[in-house]
Amino acid sequence: MSPFACYMFVNRFRRALMHRMSCASVTSALCVFLLLATGSGVPASEPKVIEHRFGTTRIDEKPERVVSLSFIGHDFLLALGVKPVALRHWYGDHPYGVWPWAQEALGDATPIVMRGAIDIERIASLKPDLIVGQWSGMTEAEYQVLSKIAPTIAPKKGFGDYGMTWRDMLRVLGEATWRESEAENTIAALDSRIQNIRDNHPDWQGQTASVVWPGQIGAYTSGDIRGLLLEELGLVIPDSIDTLAGDGVYYVMISEEDLSPIDTDALIWLNSEKDNPLLDSILLRKTLRAHREGREIYSDGLLSGALSHSSPLSLDYALDRLVPLLEAAVDGDPSTSAPTDKEPGL
Numbered sequence: 001m002s003p004f005a006c007y008m009f010v011n012r013f014r015r016a017l018m019h020r021m022s023c024a025s026v027t028s029a030l031c032v033f034l035l036l037a038t039g040s041g042v043p044a045s046e047p048k049v050i051e052h053r054f055g056t057t058r059i060d061e062k063p064e065r066v067v068s069l070s071f072i073g074h075d076f077l078l079a080l081g082v083k084p085v086a087l088r089h090w091y092g093d094h095p096y097g098v099w100p101w102a103q104e105a106l107g108d109a110t111p112i113v114m115r116g117a118i119d120i121e122r123i124a125s126l127k128p129d130l131i132v133g134q135w136s137g138m139t140e141a142e143y144q145v146l147s148k149i150a151p152t153i154a155p156k157k158g159f160g161d162y163g164m165t166w167r168d169m170l171r172v173l174g175e176a177t178w179r180e181s182e183a184e185n186t187i188a189a190l191d192s193r194i195q196n197i198r199d200n201h202p203d204w205q206g207q208t209a210s211v212v213w214p215g216q217i218g219a220y221t222s223g224d225i226r227g228l229l230l231e232e233l234g235l236v237i238p239d240s241i242d243t244l245a246g247d248g249v250y251y252v253m254i255s256e257e258d259l260s261p262i263d264t265d266a267l268i269w270l271n272s273e274k275d276n277p278l279l280d281s282i283l284l285r286k287t288l289r290a291h292r293e294g295r296e297i298y299s300d301g302l303l304s305g306a307l308s309h310s311s312p313l314s315l316d317y318a319l320d321r322l323v324p325l326l327e328a329a330v331d332g333d334p335s336t337s338a339p340t341d342k343e344p345g346l
Helices: 003-018 023-038 073-079 100-106 120-125 140-149 166-176 180-199 225-232 239-245 301-309 312-330
Strands: 048-052 055-059 066-068 086-088 112-114 130-132 209-213 218-220 251-253 266-269 296-298
Touching (some): 048 166, 073 086, 073 100, 073 312, 100 312, 130 166, 166 180, 239 251, 266 312, 301 312
Parallel strands (some): 066 086, 066 130, 209 266, 266 296
Antiparallel strands (some): 048 055, 209 218
């Protein structure tokens, strides 16, 4: 029934009943009629309106075919129970580009794995009803084209291409997929765990930490997702690292001739093991207090990946492994130095 026909019928229905029924009875009868006319006993949900750096995106219905262009976005969708029809491969050789901590959530789904630059023609062929790209490097020109294919979500205002926090990403995706309560419950559970770890380690509060990769040495700032986790645990990324990087930059290259910015109370080497040629080639490393006092943590590929994804699924795994390593490193006792971090998997 068209809206106009429905309106005319309701008016006739109301006039006919007014002679026989009270106003309250008429109102009740009209409510029953309207629910039956719409074919549902539950009013339709309001559209979701999401603001981001490129404008506003309106999502009229709960999406069924979601394409994730974010390099880590599929982890967040899977945490909400949403299995994307396609996802963007970041790195690693895990099935469907999904790391071990998220494989159970993926289940038997077989998403298309997209590699490299954003392929607009391929995305269009997938006929998505939602495209998410909060951690994708999406340009405004790409957004304008993608948004003509389906509602598209870019990073929030005030964040860089890869700067949104895990909470912000999850909340936006929860709203976009009609799963706000799932998002808030997940955030509350992780917040509680992080707070408990912080409360149980008062000796960590205010001690310095750095997250570094060897080779051409680089360190992450306090604004990076890896640095943010450490600071939530009570540790502090040194101002020297943030100052070298500058505003809005998430990492900085460190000169091998001056390692002082990373000589912290806990020094986390990513993608590394204790006996690693890249570490051994850093001539001044053995002069670091962190090295002499057993404050170095050698993070293997899986733990490094979990910290780098910093998703609701990877953070639980990362905390399981990182906390005991931090306990051994931060105490400053060389006899309790963090062991070589070798774990085969989950």
